[in-house]
Amino acid sequence: MSVAIIYGSTTGQTEDLAHRIAAELGSEVEAIRDVYMTSVEQMLEYETLIIGAPTWHHGQLQSDWAERYDELEGHDFSGRSIAFFGSGDADRYPDNFQDALGILWQRFEGLGARLVGTWPIEGYSFSDSQALCEGGSKFIGLAFNKFDQEELVNQRIKRWGQQLRQELNL
Numbered sequence: 800m801s802v803a804i805i806y807g808s809t810t811g812q813t814e815d816l817a818h819r820i821a822a823e824l825g826s827e828v829e830a831i832r833d834v835y836m837t838s839v840e841q842m843l844e845y846e847t848l849i850i851g852a853p854t855w856h857h858g859q860l861q862s863d864w865a866e867r868y869d870e871l872e873g874h875d876f877s878g879r880s881i882a883f884f885g886s887g888d889a890d891r892y893p894d895n896f897q898d899a900l901g902i903l904w905q906r907f908e909g910l911g912a913r914l915v916g917t918w919p920i921e922g923y924s925f926s927d928s929q930a931l932c933e934g935g936s937k938f939i940g941l942a943f944n945k946f947d948q949e950e951l952v953n954q955r956i957k958r959w960g961q962q963l964r965q966e967l968n969l
């Protein structure tokens with residue numbers, strides 16, 4: 800199965816996380832690409848996409864994802880599996896924590912993709928998010944919070960990597 804990590808990142812946090820997740824998944828990951836340099840046609844070359852998206856400007860997509868968002872219209876992602884991870888800041892933006900994941904998933908879901916890698920909300924403190932699923936008990940994907948301790952980030956990456964391997968039969 801071909802797997803690519805596609806991330807958007809303005810200040811480098813999501814890019815860094817993309818490389819750390821790739822290191823955890825090892826040779827399963829064929830490519831790590833910045834969405835800025837990746838067309839929708841190039842995304843469709845992979846069976847599984849691991850999408851990294853920070854939330855910007857009070858609940859908005861990061862600028863490079865915002866560009867691709869419009870271009871995704873009309874493409875067919877059926878048969879593709881998509882996992883999400885997001886960077887956000889629940890302390891400063893508690894009402895919009897990780898909104899970008901929800902915005903992007905809504906788009907890909909409409910194009911026929913299958914969601915993998917949902918993540919429990921336990922251990923996070925926020926008021927509202929567009930990135931919730933399963934009756935509000937889970938995030939669409941793995942959520943990173945700006946001031947998380949390194950140790951916690953490492954633990955989450957490890958656990959999510961194991962979860963993805965199981966869900967995707969990697």
Ligand SMILES: Cc1cc2nc3c(=O)[nH]c(=O)nc-3n(C[C@H](O)[C@H](O)[C@H](O)COP(=O)(O)O)c2cc1C
Binds near residue numbers: 886
């Ligand atoms: C102006 C501004 C607005 C932001 N808005 C949100 C937001 O609405 N929700 C959220 O969860 N995080 C928000 N953040 C936090 C960013 O998502 C966080 O800093 C993230 O790590 C940036 O990722 P990047 O370096 O990959 O671009 C915001 C940060 C800034 C500077």
